[in-house]
Amino acid sequence: MNGRILELYENRDQDTKGLEFEFRSRPLWDDIHMFLNLTAMNPQAHFDTSMRRDPEKPQVIIGAGLLGKKWGFDYNVFWKHTFRITKATASRQQQRCSLWADFTRSI
Numbered sequence: 001m002n003g004r005i006l007e008l009y010e011n012r013d014q015d016t017k018g019l020e021f022e023f024r025s026r027p028l029w030d031d032i033h034m035f036l037n038l039t040a041m042n043p044q045a046h047f048d049t050s051m052r053r054d055p056e057k058p059q060v061i062i063g064a065g066l067l068g069k070k071w072g073f074d075y076n077v078f079w080k081h082t083f084r085i086t087k088a089t090a091s092r093q094q095q096r097c098s099l100w101a102d103f104t105r106s107i
Helices: 087-105
Strands: 014-024 033-047 050-053 060-070 073-083
Touching: none
Parallel strands: none
Antiparallel strands: 014 033, 033 050, 033 060, 060 073
16 A cells, blocks of 8 residues: 555465374264364474474464254354464554554555
8 A cells, every 4th residue: 555565474385294183972962062272283483594383373272162953053163262362463463453553544
């Protein structure tokens, strides 16, 4: 916009490998199921001259909740937790969000 380039991420080589596990229970009550999801990753990014752990991505994500169906509608209630995101990363993500908010306000 107006000749400005706006990037919401750093453009660099990245490599992420991991495993994901998902469990869904038998019905607990009527059509209500419990679920659990676990993702473990090894996120890496190119910094300077080598690939190193990317502090902007979590190594572990856990999700859990309830799934159900009532009157023809599917619903879910879930909780998600991410591990090992640094305070500096959270601050940078907040700054990016505020840049985006400023961009949308100026339209």
